[in-house]
Amino acid sequence: MIVADRKSLEEILGMVADREKLLILGCKGCVTVCNVGGLKEAEVLASTLRIAQKKEGRPVEVSHRVLERQCDNEYVAGLADDVGNYDAVVSMACGVGPQFLSEMYPDQVFFPAVNTTFFGGAVQHGVWEERCAGCGACAIHLFGGLCPIARCAKSLLHGPCGGSANGICEVNKETACIWDAIVKKKMETGRLEDLVAVKPFKDWRTARDGGPRRSIREELVKGTL
Amino acid sequence: MTAIKSGSNLERVLTAGHFAFTGECGPPKGANADHLREKFKYLKGNVDCVNMTDNQTAVVRMSSLAGCALMKAEGLEPNFQMVCRDRNRLAMMSDILGAYALGVRNMLCLSGDHQSFGNHPEAKNVHDIDSMQLIALVKKMRDEEKFLNGEEIDVAPKMFIGAACNPFADPFEFRVHRLATKIEAGADFIQTQCIFNMDKFRDFMKQVVDKGLHERCYILAGVTPMKNAGMANFMSKYVPGMDISESLIKRLKGVDKRDQAEEGIKIALEQIEAFKEMQGVAGVHLMAIEWEHKVPEIAERAGVLPRP
């Protein structure tokens, strides 16, 4: 899923400083699963903003609600009746949400309440880790099912680098050296020879480097077949 | 390992079977060419070639390519270091061509320290290709006379290709395999990370020799003389991938502060003697960090002068 972190209250308050009627808009997609931007978090943020503004003696009206998904026009359209009732909308979805909203409702202002960080999963309740870089050409099977593009600080295809010590990445003591894990897995499974050959140069056209990407499933697109 | 690939001095020394002795030089944190020329004086005639570091430890310095050109003008042979952190494949190939046009004949292909260690941790890193592929790229440009896309190169850069190796990083058992891949990719010579744990290095070299890698590639052992016990302590604690034993720090601490530099040089000289005898070691790469003026003395006392 897409993982995000809530922006600081200071930053959010700065964004909405001159607005008096706000909607905090959650999303039931990824940000609900990573406990950052669902209905509950929208409710907490709304209450927090009201407390902040009351403290400043500047009461504002802050409502909250949640959309099924903010990355789907079908659901974004559900806001049509309500969107004009506010001075601004604070979206708690990943970076996709406020863009879909901005595109559909050009007259409204949408502020992002979260920083979208990575594609990952929960390794334990409350802890998420990056697993995928969305490079558009998955090759994890070559690396024992572990992605060095996303998980090596230098995206090495031939690691580990000289800074790997005791299975820990030189860049951050909290980060495991993924190449250490790849090598050990290959050793354990007796497939070390998989790592000996020089790998082909990566074609980054499928990644962000090739420009904004688009996926088309023709069987789903009306009028194409 | 006999057909001449680049015609560099280092290649000539190694193929003739001499024990190579290479040096290192960091460009200034500024455009001070005179400072660099000053350092060259100590290195000239005392080493076979001099590595010009490339934004080493991710700290911005004068470009390694410019440093190489300045070195060349002073009559020394440069070893052009290139890291994968700061350039994509386009910039790499154009710099390789530029370097060759300026008379550079040796290259050292590196991943590069992560930018978080340097003075611009906010930077975006590149890592379009990795050090293994950089070796393969330089080889392709030299041997096939082609760019990465297969297009012909007008005048191809004929580089003597170097790579680094840290025998002390983890997992230790894999290090020799990674070295083999570097050789497979096209490395003609290897300069190792600074060696302080001689037992572990001996163990590593035994694996290298058992695999016959020393017959496919020249291995230069990295030596860094310690200026004092504080430096040893610092490197052991803060420089990634360093294996510095307590006994070495103790030995330096064991002598008077004024004599620690001399003790550090003595240790380096003992190491060089050991490397001369060690099977599979084709030379020494001396990294006298900000201590270039000591190189003539170390070369003299190591008995590696005059250079062939």
Next chain:
Amino acid sequence: MRLSYPANIKIIQVPCTGRVDIVHLLSALEDGADGVYVAGCLEGECHYLEGNYKARRKVVYVKKVLTELGIEPERVAMYNLSSAQGARFAEIANDMVLQIKDLGPTPVR
């Protein structure tokens, strides 16, 4: 036991402090409470195993929110006691009220 505790405390009963949510604590503050505290079972004694630990983490979260807003984090607190400790209950209530009186009225009006 005829123990008395301050009359300006409004008690809201929940089956387990694990039921207390961040938004409950915030709502109380938003509505003008000068302080809020959660009285949970003794640690390790939760009938639902870890309800009181969950409550503790939520209290810590709200403390952080208050700090970010420039409001004294001491206005929220977590206490642990058993249902048999009547005297302790009164003591905690008095402590909390004293602490809040020290801080003065809430800036959230």
